[in-house]
Amino acid sequence: MKKEVFLQFNNVSKQYKDFLAVDDLSFKVYEGDIFGFLGPNGAGKSTSIRMTLSLIKPTSGNIKLLGKDIVNEREETLAQVGALIEKPDFYPYLTAQKNLELLGKLSRVANLSEKIDEVLELVGLTSRRESKVKTFSQGMKQRLGIAQTLLHDPKLIILDEPANGLDPQGQVDMRELIVRINKERGITVIISSHILNEVEQICNRMVIINKGKSMVEGNVSELLTGSRMKVSYVTDDNENTKNLLLNSSFKQYFNGIEKEKLSLLIEHESIPELNNYLSNEGVKVYSIEPIRSLEEYFISMTK
């Protein structure tokens, strides 16, 4: 079944006085996707997202959001979209409940009280509903930010760097929440991020941009297959393992020892084979940590 296109960038550019923030950018997001909008800091992600939501006007090109022109049909379109842009800023002198009430009224949400109960429950903030937002931690603000995107039952939510400022557990919780929203509610999600691992773990499709230009677009699994990723191994004897690797068919993957960890540059699909080899050689592996940075992926793409 052909999926509906929920977001389409057609040759979109944004020029500030002497700076081209977005350069002829084109990509598509389909219904049901968890779409990763990936790029290093300053790549033009936030500008693109702000253009998607009509906060910034494109200099050229056009953007179709849910099949409509966001510039000319802004209100109809935004009624079906939820967004959390950059930091989750709220009115600090109001409670979580009151913040959601004001935003729900702006979106003309029916049964607002019930919807607020529902979204606060979903993000785990029911017990803090009467607390003023100024008392919230960054993680709680992020969750409240997600809650406000869901108030009006949107078809699509856009989250700009949703894991920013969260501790590791908070990042895991955020990823789980996003996947739940997509799976249980059927909401299409666009996530902007500069962390490849984050996108790899939850997104099915992605576009990578750099200096305002699209570098690559497609299915995450297809794009990352074949590319080498950095993997850190901690073993019972790193020196011995290093020698074993250098005298084996895996020596091409060896990248050095960094901070008492073995570093390897290896394809995703070769990892099980390497694990078998180390196990057969009696090496005790205590941890395997994939570290795939965007920069390394760019390098592997250009190799």
Added chain:
Amino acid sequence: MINLIQIELYKIFRKPRTYIGFGAIAFIVIVVNLGFLFEGEQLLGFLIDSLKDKFLLSGNLINAYTMAFVILNSLWIHLPILISITAGDMISGEANNGTFRLLLTRPVSRSKLLAAKFISAWIYTVLLLIFMILLSLSLGYLIFGIGDLIVIKTTISILSSDDTLWRFGYATLFGILSMTTVTSMSFLLSSLSENSIGPIVGTFAIIVGLTIVSTLGYALIAPIVPYLFTTYLPSWDIFFQMDMDIEKLYRAIVVNLVYTFAFITYTFYYFKNKDILS
């Protein structure tokens, strides 16, 4: 639209800074009243000393009307600062807090949001003005009762007590008009700024600057003075003249309306086309 105005008013009146204006006015009104209660004869003597040789003054000269008139005279130039604390924060405050991103990603047009914000700021201005006049009159009435009002300007007007209250009513209406111009200027500055300090300082600087420039009376500036809205900020006292200067009143109304229209029009034009980067 009413929904939007309710939301904006709710936000205004939940912010502690909103009450700075009311608090400052209440403080000044109370202090002035107490000052006249304890040292009224001396203060009045200072004001009417030169008249004693030519007039026989009798009756309750320190009364609610005198108090309200004195307070209006002293607060009229300060009121714009109190107004700008709220009006200047209406747009720049959202930018500074980062909450514009929340508001403008909702299905609400920028124009409607801006209109709701302006109307709410205007309601705050009107409430502040009415609060100032009602508090001055009522506290003065409770402490001193009512009596005739002596107004000393270029001429001396002695207004009988039953010919005075309506003048405060019209002065309030004129005050609403001139403070609407101040509100709209502060609102414009707020749309140009990403923090609240700029519009507040800007409003104060423009009003004080223009007032000083027009008071200096330089020949170079004299031709434009009648077209500055600040020239007419104290024109509420026209209503306290025995022979009201209707021509000046008419000019004051037109100048204020033109400035208000220009400030609001430019704010809408600028904000509708503004990239939200905050």
